[in-house]
Amino acid sequence: MNLPAKSIVLGTLLGGAVGDAIGAPFEGLWTDSIPSADSLAASFHEYHGYPNGQYTDDTQLTLATIQSIIEQDDIIVADVARHIAELWRHHSVIGPGGACTQAAERYLATGDHRNMGAPVGQAGNGTAMRTAALGLWFDSDESLIPVVAEVSRITHQDSRSVAGGIVIAMAANLLSSDSDIVPHSFCRRLADSCRDINSEMADLLQRLPNYLNDEGVMDFIAHAGQRTPEFDKPIITPFIIPTVLASIYSILAQPDSWVGAVTFAVRLGGDVDTLGAIVGALAGARHGIDTIPQNLIDCLQDARDIQVLATRYHLAIHAQAGESGR
Ligand SMILES: [Mg+2]
Structure with missing residues (x-):
């Protein structure tokens, strides 16, 4: 893996924040209530009660993670947890998820980062929304997987959410360093990265390329991992499995353009500030x-x-990288 250029690191962090701010005004809406791609890219839309261009919790937790890494010159999970929880101490989190809020409150009450994550059964997307930039830190799958798993467990213990955090970090790493992204091999790498943690996520990722040109792709993604779909029509809920599949699908469906990928993702409907943040x-x-x-x-x-x-x-x-001789 090559070291990321400055443009890539800036693109990852600012891209996530801009994508988050594009999607924020439309969180929870169906596709037919979301403006056209051209309109989304032309300017930020009004996000009621907030200034123009406001990002949300997805970006706040990402920035807290990166701030910790810069201060420590390393990924110290306890310090990342402290930085994330501090956001809640100051009541400054915009549109927070329930699991992340409960995790932060547990930390603020106990100071213990090892048991703060939401219990198994709560499989929200609060891991994947904050791990893309983290993925740029690593020079190998072997080092990325266990560390991103621990950073993911800060907010979620469920293996599906932990797997989702790993997949998005791995995706950022591969997208920044591999010159050629071929859907089947890309998704196989992503699946392999999380298979030991959650085989269901891995199997679904490996099947995703088969649906790329299939009219049933949105049913496959939106209902993935659910015995009983929450809605009849496809929409991306804050559940980790559809969020991760929809994010990877957006990148594969719009491989040549930042604007194309982000507006495509936001127009899928549902948890679109998070989709905008991840895909951005x-x-x-x-x-x-x-x-x-x-x-x-x-x-x-x-x-x-x-x-x-x-x-x-x-x-x-x-x-x-210099210290490690990379
Ligand atoms: Mg958000």
């Missing part, structure tokens, strides 16, 4: 900062701070 980060890891519309970066809340953090993260990645 993955497409940024693939295409770099220059492919993200400058007008959106200019209007993004805290864009300058995120740019500074990403620049420091890029330096930290290269510094630790």
Whole structure:
């Protein structure tokens, strides 16, 4: 694996934040209530009660994770947990999920990061929403998988959510470093990365490329991992399995464009701030900062701070690679 260029690290962090802010006004809506791709890319839409270009919890937890890594020059799971929980101490989290909130409250009450994650059975997408940028840190599958699993368990103990966190980190890593992304081999690598943690997620990822040109693809994705679908029509709920499949599908369906992938993902409907955040980060890891519309970066809340953090993260990645002789 090659070290990521600065444009890739900036693209991952700013891309995630911009994608989050594109989707935030439309969280929970069906596709037919979401504006066209051109409209989504032209400017941020009104997010009631918040300033233009506001991102949400997905970006906040990602930035807290990266802030911890920069301060420690390493991934120290206890410190990542502390940074995440601190967001709740200040009541500053925008649109938080229930499992992450409960995990943070457990940490703030006990100071123990090892037992703070939501119990098995709660398989939300609060892991995958914050691990894409983390994936750029690693130079091998062997080092990425166990560490991202531990970082995922900060908020979720369920193996499906842990697997989802690993898959998104691995996807960012591969998209940033592999010149050629072939759907079947890409999905097999992703499946292999999580098979020991959760074989159901692995099997579904491996089957995903078979549906790429199939009109049943959205039924396959939206209902994956559920015995009884929650809705008759396909929509991406905050459940980890459909979230991960929809994110990877968006990248494969729109492989050549940041705007194409992100607007495609947001227009799937449902938990679309998280989809925007994940796909924005993955497409940024693939295409770099220059492919993200400058007008959106200019209007993004805290864009300058995120740019500074990403620049420091890029330096930290290269510094630790130098130390390890990578
Ligand atoms: Mg959110």
